[in-house]
Amino acid sequence: MLGVIDYLNTQPMDYGITERLPHVPVQRGVPTAINAAVLRGEVAVAPMSVYEWALHADELLVVRDFSIATIGAVNSVNLFSWSADPRQLDGQPVALTTDSATSINLLRVLCERHYRIQPEWRSMASNLDAMLAECQAGLMIGDKALVEAATRRHLGERGLPYCFDLGDEWLKLSGLPFVFAVWVVRRDQAEAVREAGIVPALRAAKAENLTRIDELAQLYAPRISVSPGVCAKYLRDLRYHLTSVDLEGLHTFLRYAVPSFQPSQLEWFSE
Numbered sequence: 001m002l003g004v005i006d007y008l009n010t011q012p013m014d015y016g017i018t019e020r021l022p023h024v025p026v027q028r029g030v031p032t033a034i035n036a037a038v039l040r041g042e043v044a045v046a047p048m049s050v051y052e053w054a055l056h057a058d059e060l061l062v063v064r065d066f067s068i069a070t071i072g073a074v075n076s077v078n079l080f081s082w083s084a085d086p087r088q089l090d091g092q093p094v095a096l097t098t099d100s101a102t103s104i105n106l107l108r109v110l111c112e113r114h115y116r117i118q119p120e121w122r123s124m125a126s127n128l129d130a131m132l133a134e135c136q137a138g139l140m141i142g143d144k145a146l147v148e149a150a151t152r153r154h155l156g157e158r159g160l161p162y163c164f165d166l167g168d169e170w171l172k173l174s175g176l177p178f179v180f181a182v183w184v185v186r187r188d189q190a191e192a193v194r195e196a197g198i199v200p201a202l203r204a205a206k207a208e209n210l211t212r213i214d215e216l217a218q219l220y221a222p223r224i225s226v227s228p229g230v231c232a233k234y235l236r237d238l239r240y241h242l243t244s245v246d247l248e249g250l251h252t253f254l255r256y257a258v259p260s261f262q263p264s265q266l267e268w269f270s271e
């Protein structure tokens with residue numbers, strides 16, 4: 001079973017994959033749902049939040065050269081806030097989307113090491129109106145965050161919230177790229193994944209789709225009601241590889257976020 005995160009950012013790996021792998025069942029969902037399906041053993045290969053992978057690295061192999069990553073602005077991991085400076089969120093209620101495992105921990109790291117504040121965290125569904133009615137700020141990810149950042153709505157009487165891109169904030173702290181997700185294979189299902197040819201199919205889809213970004217953007221834009229231009233720029237600004245500088249960013253984040261993780265626990269999936 002293949003897991004797919006139902007966001008625009010995974011389209012370069014996922015578009016056309018059911019035609020390439022007609023006999024492989026696919027499960028779709030938000031990152032936390034796919035993370036849980038992998039850990040339960042229902043899904044053998046999927047993109048996974050790097051935070052969750054690091055907690056379970058001994059059960060999982062990592063596919064070489066696949067990621068959802070950024071250098072600077074990512075455009076879809078945004079802290080919407082009534083405060084003009086994140087430092088003003090000290091002691092304030094801040095909502096964290098239940099869809100994310102990596103980005104919520106990126107915000108925790110930024111608060112600890114960059115802003116030096118301690119907000120009061122609240123887990124909430126990805127609804128910006130509800131988050132900002134209850135809290136001083138709210139973290140959103142994925143398509144909903146992309147749409148909110150592209151449209152910048154006024155919310156009730158308080159008007160337009162400030163918007164901080166966590167890709168940018170991480171670059172300011174570390175000077176490095178940030179890796180949100182890697183593709184993992186369950187160690188106990190690696191042989192079945194190899195036999196089904198899933199990773200070569202993902203690799204072929206990625207190679208072809210990255211040459212057709214405008215087409216992917218045109219097809220996806222109506223689903224989220226933003227322009228194809230916004231979708232195409234979003235896809236072009238993201239990184240889908242795991243080069244040595246991405247790995248440096250990943251290991252730096254994990255040193256802060258998952259101190260028990262050792263880089264030697266990273267084991268590659270052999271194709």
Ligand SMILES: C=C(O[C@@H]1C=C(C(=O)O)C=C[C@H]1O)C(=O)O
Nearest residue numbers: 031049076100101102103142180
């Ligand atoms: C950049 C993003 O990366 C995602 C963020 C994730 C997380 O925060 O756990 C997991 C998978 C990625 O799809 C995004 O979805 O906006």
